[in-house]
Amino acid sequence: MKQLPIDAVLPELLQALRDGTNAVLVAEPGAGKTTRVPLALLQEKWLNGRKIVMLEPRRLAARSAAKYMATTLGEQVGETVGYRVRLDTKVSAKTKIEVVTEGVLTRMLQEDQALEQVGAVLFDEFHERHLHGDLGLALTLQSQSLLREELRLLVMSATLDAEPVAELLGGAPVIQSSGRVFPVETVYRSTRVEGRIETQVASTIVEAIREHEGDVLVFLPGVGEIRRTAGLLAQSGLASSIRIAELHGNLPLEAQDAAVAPCKPGERKVVLATSIAESSLTVEGIRIVVDCGLMRVPKFSPRTGMTRLETVPVSQASADQRRGRAGRLAPGVCYRLWTEQEHPYLPPHNAPELLEADLAPLALELSAWGADDPGELMWLDAPPQAAYRQALELLKLLQALDADGRITSRGARIAKLGLHPRLGFMLLKAEELNLLDEACELAGLLSERDLLPQERNVDVSLRLEALHGAGGRLEADRGAVQRIKAQAKQWRQMVKAKEQEDQGKRDWKGTSYAGLLIALAYPDRIAQKRADGRYLLANGRGAALPELQPLSRSAFLAAAELDDAGSESRIRLAAELDLDMLEQAAGEQFQAEESVEWDPGAQAVRARRRIRLGSIILKETPIQQPAPELIAAALADGIASAGLGLLSMSKAARQLQARMQLMAHHNSGWPDVSEAALLATVHDWLLPHLYGMKNKSDLQRLNMVQLLEGLLTWGQRQELDEQVPTHMTVPSGSRIPIDYSDPDAPFIAVRLQELFGLRETPRLAGGRLPLTLHLLSPSQRPVQVTRDLRSFWNEAYFEVKKDLKGRYPKHYWPDDPYAAQPTNRVKPLT
Structure with missing residues (x-):
């Protein structure tokens, strides 16, 4: 050895x-x-x-x-x-x-x-x-x-x-x-790759074969890139002794074994592989690695509840793994399709799948294990809380967990199947409906990559036809078909522990079960056609078919695969859904509800009886006489969301609100009547007064002064009038309204001649708050703003007097403002 x-x-x-x-x-x-x-x-x-x-x-x-x-x-x-x-x-x-x-x-x-x-x-x-x-x-x-x-x-x-x-x-x-079996030379590009990666990969392969001995292992992100590169190589004039082999997870086992096996004497091979060849695998004869620097990974979006495949740069760790493939059997060379300057900017390691994946399978496994919370176990990286909570909600929707989050008997059976909980639920439900054979095939189909990757029609039925060899021009990959059928057989045996009497297929008023089965697995992706041809999903998101096609005529679809790019998802795989079939098979998905809600458009309460599938409203009828308490509560909700503008906030009401807020600002125990506080507590202080009302016009009749005063005790009302009065009587005898719009600086606007004889600034709130004085000229224009009247009389008054006396010579401008007689006329009466 x-x-x-x-x-x-x-x-x-x-x-x-x-x-x-x-x-x-x-x-x-x-x-x-x-x-x-x-x-x-x-x-x-x-x-x-x-x-x-x-x-x-x-x-x-x-x-x-x-x-x-x-x-x-x-x-x-x-x-x-x-x-x-x-x-x-x-x-x-x-x-x-x-x-x-x-x-x-x-x-x-x-x-x-x-x-x-x-x-x-x-x-x-x-x-x-x-x-x-x-x-x-x-x-x-x-x-x-x-x-x-x-x-x-x-x-x-x-x-x-x-x-x-x-x-x-x-x-x-x-x-x-430490140490490697054989050294590997690393060749970087001198410039960044431009254009399609397959073109650059193919030309690099041709160069490598010409410059070096041995077989070539090429890393590409996916099957599509592999096949396009193979097509380019077929046209590149390579010698007939050079065999092109694919290596990816969708290949039959025999094809995978052939790709890693040694070449025949006099033969060389080029193995076009995904990341499957990155680790723990010796591909016989490899002396050259060509790494495109990309990989395809699944990424889950908690925002949409969907997973999409995303092409991302490889990590430095993965690049080293790939490079090492060239030095297993002899000295080798690795061509990297990025520059040496770019390399340090690659991520050091691959992102843990746990942080970016759909966590529904993980959550089900933990529930089956007996862990109520992921925090009970030790993790290198803990599951993200938002994605985990969403996974728990999905498992409840699939009846795998009960309302308290504990695993159900159905959930335990799903966990033993070892496939995604959505598909596991579909199989168990299909067993009850005598559709297990169809469901197992569909589960296998949905677990594989698309059988017809070049087909633009997204109808799942076409894939089922291809699976059974009835696709006509649509021929599916034979290896994938074999895997799907083998997996379907295994699942059928796992679900159906003993043969049941064949009761015959239930009469679903149709021949296609695909839409029904997909709706069982993806109840949140049932889609209703809108007037503009797009679709509304049961989860509340929008969706659209990629182009006009036969399914575009369908009023309802069940979508098995969508992307989550942009504000609306693009439907990648779906089937027409018969709602009658769904109601017979899974009536629990149809929710009946009565809704009494504020309608912002109509500015009124609307009472409706609805049948819905998630966010999809299937039927809506008016409720003639809803309970008065429900109408009142809906009005309160409408005010809470729309604001106090729905109410008649007169000038007097606004002033009272400001006065009360000033007292609350300086005294504990007073009610908070800021707009935010009033809206947050609208059900407490306003609800009893809303009975018998239905719309904004009714709300406008409410006396807001009385309602706000109702929040005060008798003693507080007396204190309010004493400490923050509505008006102030100035020395001239005029009664000037006080503006409380700024609770930190209430003010009056008054001609300065009306304050002659007043030595100190008036104070509010028990003397704690000086009143701001906007002093006006005889023509009511501001000449000074002060909170210190004595300082104004002693210092600024004489400059103001000098200026105003020239402009208003007929008016009264005494030398001593303290001893002068106040007046609201041109001159005081003698």
Whole structure:
């Protein structure tokens, strides 16, 4: 057996797991950690006859690692080393090492929380931070803490920030394997990529084949880019000895195996791959890597409740993983389609899927585990609260959780199916409706990428026809069809524990069940056609078909796939929905309600009886005689939302409000009558006076002065008139209104001759607040604003007098304002 870099640190790793229960292993791509470490642990005494379970994020890598280890032992896979992945399991009673994908580990934990038959759980390529990887680690940590102190946990990665993981594992030791099997030259572009990435990738591949030996592994973001690049290469004049192979999760297992297998003598291959080839996978013969620098990741939007695939730059960690593929078997070269100057600006690590994913599956798993709150477990990154709350609401809608958030019997069954709760609910509901076969096929169809990616018609029925080979010109990928049918068969067996009597199909008044089944899985995405041809979704958002097509005639749709770009979603996959069918199958979705509400447009209360599906109103009729208390409450709600403008706030009412607010500002115990406070408490002070009223005209008849005075005690009314009167009688005898619009600076506007003889500034609120004086000229124009009258008489008056006496010579301008007679005339009466 040839030496690999990991061999040098295996003794240290083995000792760490003898001395403790947890460890972190960091080893560069190609070091051999995936296949050497499990075999090295097999003879450890602490294993005590139990199995080793190694978690691999990807199915192809899991199968490949298991086969390689089995070959190393001179055995067939399924003997000492086996694997469990979706739709494919090879284990036996002899199996001591099980390589499993993430969802499989979750199922194992749910079925046996103590993992009694397992001695160690290994988390390989943990840097990818898939949701089920984070969940699996959190669950095994709790299992170790509460049930199995001797259970060993080992987290492995090539590009992991090890310290946070080591801390999460209780201060576990970090073992570092340095060194690579073979050196890899890195070639950056001299300028940024412009135009379509496939064109640049294809030309780089041709250059690499001409300049270097060996096979080529090309990283592209998705299947569409892979196929367009393959088309360009077919036209590029490559030698016939160069084979083009695709490698992605949608391929049949045989095609995946062929892509990673060695070439025939005299042949070279170009493997066009997604991120599936990034980790724990040796593609035989690879000496050249071409990395486009992009990856496609699912991102969930709590705002819309939808997930979309988004193309993003790779992280530096992923780029290093990809680069390492070229140095596994011999010295290699990696072409990066970005500049060396751009590289430091790539994100250091991939964003954890937990922070950007739909958390409904996670929330259901935690509920099945018995955790009422994610905070009960230890996480490297805790689930975002907003997305988690939204996930809980969806699970309640799907009847997986009860009103208190506890898992229901239906929810427990959904969790065991291992697929998204939406689709799990659809299968269980379809079983009750004798539509299980159709639902299992549809679930398989919706779990795959679009069977007809080039088809612009979004009707799911076309995909179902293609699935059954009845699509005419629409031919579906045979590998995808096989996977869908195999998965549908497996789900059918899981849901239907025993054969039931065939009661025949229920009469749904139609032949297409797709719309009904989608509406069961996606009740929030039932869509009603609007007058303009667009659609209103049950969740309240808008949606539109991408172009005019047969479904455009449908009054109702059930949408299985939408994007969430912009203010309205674009419908990607949908089926026509028959509401009668839905009502027969799921009448609980139809909500009957009576609504008595303020109508802002009509400026009146409207009482309606409605049948609705979420935000979609299916039927509305008026209620002739709604209860008076409901009308009054609706009026109060209308005032609270529209403001006091609905009421007749006269000048006197505004002044009273201001006076009361001034007293409240300076005295505790007085009611707050600011507009915000009045609107917030409108049900308390105004509701009893609204009976018998229906609209704004009725509201305008309310006497707001009396209503505001009603908020005061008798003593407060007396105090109000004494301390903040409506008017002030000045020395001339005039009664001047006080303006309280600014509670910090109430004022009067008065001609200065009317204040002669007044020595001090008048004060309000028990002497605590000086009255602001706007002193006017004989023509009522302001000449001075003051809160200190004595200072004005002593200093400013004589300058003002000099100016005004020239302009108003007939008026009275005494030399001593203190001794002068006040007057509201030109001159005082003698």
